[in-house]
Amino acid sequence: MNAAPEILKLQEHFGKAIYHVEVKSDKRAVLTVNPAKITEFAGYLFKNLKLRFIIASAMETDEGIEILYHFSIDVTGQILNLRVVLDRENPVIESLTVIFEAANWIEREMHEILGIQFRNHPNPEKLISEGNWAEGVYPYRRTEVKKANIKHET
Numbered sequence: 001m002n003a004a005p006e007i008l009k010l011q012e013h014f015g016k017a018i019y020h021v022e023v024k025s026d027k028r029a030v031l032t033v034n035p036a037k038i039t040e041f042a043g044y045l046f047k048n049l050k051l052r053f054i055i056a057s058a059m060e061t062d063e064g065i066e067i068l069y070h071f072s073i074d075v076t077g078q079i080l081n082l083r084v085v086l087d088r089e090n091p092v093i094e095s096l097t098v099i100f101e102a103a104n105w106i107e108r109e110m111h112e113i114l115g116i117q118f119r120n121h122p123n124p125e126k127l128i129s130e131g132n133w134a135e136g137v138y139p140y141r142r143t144e145v146k147k148a149n150i151k152h153e154t
Contacts, residue, residue: 006049006073006080007031013044028079030068035084038069039094042082045071046099051080053100058110060142065091065114086116095121113140 007029011018017040020032033041045051051071058067069082086093095118096103107118108127115138118124 006045006051009049010041010044013048014041017041027077028081030081030083032083032085035086035093038082038084039096039098042069042071042096043099045080045082053096053102054079056096056103056106056110058114058116060088060114060140061085064088065116067093067110067116069096090117091115092117092119094119097122112138114138115141 007021010031011021014033014037017034017037018031019034022030022032024030042053046053052074054070054072056067056069058065060066063085065086065088067084067086069084071080071082072078073080084093091114093116095107097107097118098120104121104123105127107116107121108124110116111118111121111124112126112128115136
C-alpha cells in the first residue's frame, strides 16, 4: 500500500497509542488506536497529512463496540481507517464534530442504534428513531437482536 508514508508518520507521532496496523489491500489499511486519542489522531490526519474524513461506521463485535473512522488519501484513492474498540457496557468516546461538522449525523445515528455516547457532541438529539423504539433500546446490539429473535420464535 502506498499509504506507508502516512502510516510511518502516524507511528512516529503517536507511538504506543497505535495498537495494531493491518494492511488489508493496496487500497486500504486499518490502524487500531487508543480511543482516548481519537481527536488527536483525526486532527493529525486532517491537518498534518491532509487526509479527508469520509464517514464513520460502527458495529458490535466480540471485542466490544467497534468504530471505524474512514479517511481518504484523495490523490491515490486509498482509504486509511482508524479503528477503536469501546467497552460494550459503557461505550464512550469524544465526538469528532469538534474537527468535522460532517460527523454530526453519523455520530447521532451510532448513538441511537448502538448506544455509543459521544462526549461534547453539539446536538445529541435523536435523528432516526423518534417513536420507533423505546429509550435505551439499541437495535443493532446483539442483546436486542437476540430479544427480537426470541419474540419472533414464540
